[in-house]
Amino acid sequence: MKNFWKKINKPIFALAPMAGYTNSSFRQICKAYGTDVVYSELASATALNFEGKKTIEFLGFEKSERPYIVQLFGNDPKYFKNASRVITEKIKPDGIDINMGCPAKKVFSNGSGAALMNDIEKVREIIKETLKGTNLPVSIKIRAKVGNVTAYKFIKKIKDLPISAIMIHGRSLKQGFAGDINYSQIKKIKSIVSIPVLANGGINNPEDAKKMLEKTGADGIGIARGALTKPWLFSQSKELLKKGEYQEFGIDEIKKAATRHAKMSYKSKGKHGIVEMRKYLLWYFRGFENAKEIRKELVKVESVRDIEKVLKMI
Numbered sequence: 001m002k003n004f005w006k007k008i009n010k011p012i013f014a015l016a017p018m019a020g021y022t023n024s025s026f027r028q029i030c031k032a033y034g035t036d037v038v039y040s041e042l043a044s045a046t047a048l049n050f051e052g053k054k055t056i057e058f059l060g061f062e063k064s065e066r067p068y069i070v071q072l073f074g075n076d077p078k079y080f081k082n083a084s085r086v087i088t089e090k091i092k093p094d095g096i097d098i099n100m101g102c103p104a105k106k107v108f109s110n111g112s113g114a115a116l117m118n119d120i121e122k123v124r125e126i127i128k129e130t131l132k133g134t135n136l137p138v139s140i141k142i143r144a145k146v147g148n149v150t151a152y153k154f155i156k157k158i159k160d161l162p163i164s165a166i167m168i169h170g171r172s173l174k175q176g177f178a179g180d181i182n183y184s185q186i187k188k189i190k191s192i193v194s195i196p197v198l199a200n201g202g203i204n205n206p207e208d209a210k211k212m213l214e215k216t217g218a219d220g221i222g223i224a225r226g227a228l229t230k231p232w233l234f235s236q237s238k239e240l241l242k243k244g245e246y247q248e249f250g251i252d253e254i255k256k257a258a259t260r261h262a263k264m265s266y267k268s269k270g271k272h273g274i275v276e277m278r279k280y281l282l283w284y285f286r287g288f289e290n291a292k293e294i295r296k297e298l299v300k301v302e303s304v305r306d307i308e309k310v311l312k313m314i
């Protein structure tokens with residue numbers, strides 16, 4: 001199987017994984033606006049090991065999303081081999097990622113997610129087992145620091161394993177989802193590995209994307225929440241890097257993007273796709289003038305037509 005990471009132009013732009021958000025239609029809209037790679041929401045290695053139908057179904061994707069990476073979480077190495085086999089054979093994505101950065105209680109408290117950075121031996125087992133079940137490239141997503149373990153220390157102890165890429169959220173576990181990015185930690189890792197390093201955290205406008213690349217020397221970036229308010233952040237950032245400036249999106253373009261996304265969501269899941277769309281619409285129109293009034297209407301929409309009607313109020 002080809003390793004798409006080797007073929008992709010740099011800097012690489014990735015839609016970082018977000019549970020509850022990076023579903024097929026959101027990945028499609030981000031792809032339409034220039035992201036190079038998309039990650040799924042995190043999926044349980046245990047559920048996949050048992051070929052859980054629902055989990056397999058929710059990881060489905062459209063061709064236009066490729067390269068598409070399925071992200072696994074779990075804490076028991078014995079499930080990862082079969083989970084990665086199931087992903088490879090039944091879902092057929094372009095890569096598999098292992099979550100080593102999630103702080104959510106229900107993930108962290110059973111030794112998965114960020115807790116793995118404290119357990120190098122287990123991580124090594126998990127990576128080896130995952131590789132046994134697939135010929136797809138296997139990547140990892142980590143944090144800048146968990147407890148006393150820095151990302152640099154961590155990577156030094158596993159870099160002999162044939163992983164294909166690393167995404168680093170430049171914040172410590174203690175910081176959670178806010179606060180300064182540890183650029184130097186990412187830069188140090190870039191200096192000791194030859195695989196793509198993607199820097200993630202706090203990229204909310206094209207200038208942030210440029211700064212992240214300059215400060216870390218990373219091969220690419222991962223954008224999570226910034227893409228929820230602006231899926232077009234990918235193309236704008238690319239424009240800034242290429243031309244030194246970029247086109248701002250006016251209200252009409254934002255409405256157009258929201259409607260396009262809604263149509264994708266409807267196509268993907270029918271009426272339920274529109275119900276799911278409500279939470280994205282709140283992100284798109286955050287901080288607008290009559291936001292309160294609009295919000296009240298957006299949370300009730302049941303069709304693309306309803307959405308178009310509410311957008312006329314803006």
Ligand SMILES: Cc1cc2nc3c(=O)[nH]c(=O)nc-3n(C[C@H](O)[C@H](O)[C@H](O)COP(=O)(O)O)c2cc1C
Nearest residue numbers: 016017018019041042141169201202203223224225
């Ligand atoms: C709602 C939400 C869900 C997330 N779910 C995941 C996940 O499933 N897997 C993962 O590795 N990271 C997850 N993250 C972390 C993001 O991928 C990213 O590392 C973090 O939000 C920092 O990037 P940002 O500042 O661009 O948002 C999630 C973040 C948010 C806000």
